[in-house]
Amino acid sequence: MGRPMQVARYWRHFKEKYRLIGGKCKSCGHVHFPKRPLCPECGSQEIEEFQFSGRGKVVSWTIVRNPPSGYEYYKPYPVALIELEEGPVVLAQLTDIDPEKIDFGMEVEMVTRKIREFDEDGIILYGYKFRPPIK
Amino acid sequence: MRKPVIIGVGLTPVGEHWRLGLRDLAVEALLNAMEDAGVDKVDSLYVGNMASGSFVEQENLGALIADWAGLGNIPAVKVEAACASGGAAVQEGVKAVMSGLEDVVAVVGVEKMTDAWPSDATRYLAYAADAEWELFHGVSFVALNALAMRLYMKEYGYTEEDLALFAVNAHANGAKNPYAMFKKPITVETVIKSPYVADPIKLFDASPIADGAAAVIITTEDKAKEFVDKAKMVEVAGMGRAIDTINLANRKDFLILKAAKVAAERAYRMAGISANDIDFFEVHDAFTIMAALSLESIGVAERGKGAMLAKEGQIAIDGDYPIQTLGGLKARGHPVGATGVYQTVEAVWQLRGEAPNQVPDAEIGLTQNIGGTGSNITVTLLRRV
Ligand SMILES: [Zn+2]
Numbered sequence: 118m119g120r121p122m123q124v125a126r127y128w129r130h131f132k133e134k135y136r137l138i139g140g141k142c143k144s145c146g147h148v149h150f151p152k153r154p155l156c157p158e159c160g161s162q163e164i165e166e167f168q169f170s171g172r173g174k175v176v177s178w179t180i181v182r183n184p185p186s187g188y189e190y191y192k193p194y195p196v197a198l199i200e201l202e203e204g205p206v207v208l209a210q211l212t213d214i215d216p217e218k219i220d221f222g223m224e225v226e227m228v229t230r231k232i233r234e235f236d237e238d239g240i241i242l243y244g245y246k247f248r249p250p251i252k
Numbered sequence: 253m254r255k256p257v258i259i260g261v262g263l264t265p266v267g268e269h270w271r272l273g274l275r276d277l278a279v280e281a282l283l284n285a286m287e288d289a290g291v292d293k294v295d296s297l298y299v300g301n302m303a304s305g306s307f308v309e310q311e312n313l314g315a316l317i318a319d320w321a322g323l324g325n326i327p328a329v330k331v332e333a334a335c336a337s338g339g340a341a342v343q344e345g346v347k348a349v350m351s352g353l354e355d356v357v358a359v360v361g362v363e364k365m366t367d368a369w370p371s372d373a374t375r376y377l378a379y380a381a382d383a384e385w386e387l388f389h390g391v392s393f394v395a396l397n398a399l400a401m402r403l404y405m406k407e408y409g410y411t412e413e414d415l416a417l418f419a420v421n422a423h424a425n426g427a428k429n430p431y432a433m434f435k436k437p438i439t440v441e442t443v444i445k446s447p448y449v450a451d452p453i454k455l456f457d458a459s460p461i462a463d464g465a466a467a468v469i470i471t472t473e474d475k476a477k478e479f480v481d482k483a484k485m486v487e488v489a490g491m492g493r494a495i496d497t498i499n500l501a502n503r504k505d506f507l508i509l510k511a512a513k514v515a516a517e518r519a520y521r522m523a524g525i526s527a528n529d530i531d532f533f534e535v536h537d538a539f540t541i542m543a544a545l546s547l548e549s550i551g552v553a554e555r556g557k558g559a560m561l562a563k564e565g566q567i568a569i570d571g572d573y574p575i576q577t578l579g580g581l582k583a584r585g586h587p588v589g590a591t592g593v594y595q596t597v598e599a600v601w602q603l604r605g606e607a608p609n610q611v612p613d614a615e616i617g618l619t620q621n622i623g624g625t626g627s628n629i630t631v632t633l634l635r636r637v
Contacts, residue, residue, distance in 0.1 A: 130384060149502070151385055157502070177406075177506070179398035179450045181390060185375035188390035196391050198399055198501055208399075208501040209389050221406060232388065244388065 141167035171227030260289020260469035266585030274364035277465035285467035297328035300341030300361035302589035306376035334380035338592025339621030339630030361593030401541035416443035417562035426579020433585030459586035490633035492518025512549035592621035
């Protein structure tokens with residue numbers, strides 16, 4: 118499928134995807150990811166950027182064995198819901214891990230990894246994944 | 253407001269229709285429904301469809317289908333709410349009739365999925381998720397549901413075998429439905445031995461990719477008398493719909509379908525009934541976990557008890573809470589944007605007493621149609637006139 122000019126579409130999210138920056142409500146203090154135009158708790162539009170630590174715990178996980186086209190390269194790969202230590206939950210791939218060892222509540226930390234490549238226009242996408250912490 | 257009544261239904265079998273395109277399927281279902289209702293023209297057409305642009309490079313389905321069905325220069329639009337597109341299209345048709353703006357309305361749900369490669373189909377289905385924050389990470393739709401299934405099993409102590417009972421029930425009922433994709437009963441072992449698609453969801457926990465179209469004709473109670481006998485009339489007694497966060501991770505509670513809860517409450521209020529008054533339930537079992545969560549969210553089972561109804565045999569035709577009476581998404585098949593209309597057709601059969609797998613003396617039925625990972629949900633209540 119032709120995908121003209123995908124660069125801007127991904128470039129817009131570099132901050133969130135490379136550094137795990139979300140939003141914090143100036144009115145009620147609620148933190149969320151990704152950053153939204155309105156606070157999901159109080160509706161305030163006064164939202165500032167918030168840097169997450171990248172540490173969190175596995176809430177649930179699965180192994181993707183039949184991926185959407187474009188993601189075959191890593192298959193099978195684990196995807197998890199991760200509760201960040203600041204509260205919000207994010208969805209991401211787990212990496213550098215034996216899928217058999219994944220468990221509820223397992224501690225993980227954010228790392229930057231390649232997410233996928235596009236054959237058509239050569240773009241390579243990077244973003245956050247999570248792995249067991251390097252002690 | 254005027255009382256909306258369904259007077260005609262039509263459909264194609266669900267399956268892999270290599271010889272038929274999207275327009276063929278839609279026109280066949282639509283003309284069948286018009287014939288069933290005894291109408292030769294309609295005031296407008298609503299098309300339930302999720303992803304025709306991706307699957308067959310065709311949008312503007314209102315014009316396409318009304319044109320090819322010979323409906324003239326009527327208003328016709330596509331209604332999209334992911335896999336709940338069919339349920340939403342039915343509700344838009346009902347609203348048009350209730351408002352007084354249109355007297356006789358046609359609704360057709362259609363999806364043509366098998367023209368795409370399976371991995372592309374997997375990607376198009378994931379377009380109903382949050383593209384930037386879910387699909388970006390390589391998650392499939394099955395995988396999102398698997399995250400909920402794993403959590404549900406852990407939280408309430410269920411096994412994969414327990415949830416497989418929903419698939420077994422669906423196939424037992426689908427075996428009686430000539431329009432179902434799968435007409436073979438299965439056992440728990442069939443489900444458990446099938447390969448994982450996204451652990452713990454196995455192939456037989458999931459509904460199949462399929463083609464199909466279903467249609468209904470809606471009019472007012474007064475006008476209905478011009479076309480059909482009372483025995484063929486089914487009232488749309490209540491309806492509701494609601495959304496939830498599109499991104500599963502942004503939800504406060506992963507084990508309640510909040511949108512279904514809100515939609516059901518709206519529908520019950522409009523019809524003046526409660527979950528206890530309903531004789532059968534066509535819930536959206538795209539995955540076995542969704543059948544369990546649906547029963548809880550629409551008030552049939554308490555939190556964590558949805559799968560108990562399957563274990564106790566209460567979801568069978570002769571149980572207290574029959575579900576998926578014609579096979580559900582799992583066995584009838586799930587041509588995504590058409591599914592909500594198939595559910596409506598099947599509920600009409602039950603209420604007219606014409607179902608091949610009849611719930612005895614059915615008076616009120618519920619259809620619940622889920623789009624996204626519970627992010628866009630319709631609930632519609634149908635009642636015998
Ligand atoms: Zn706030």
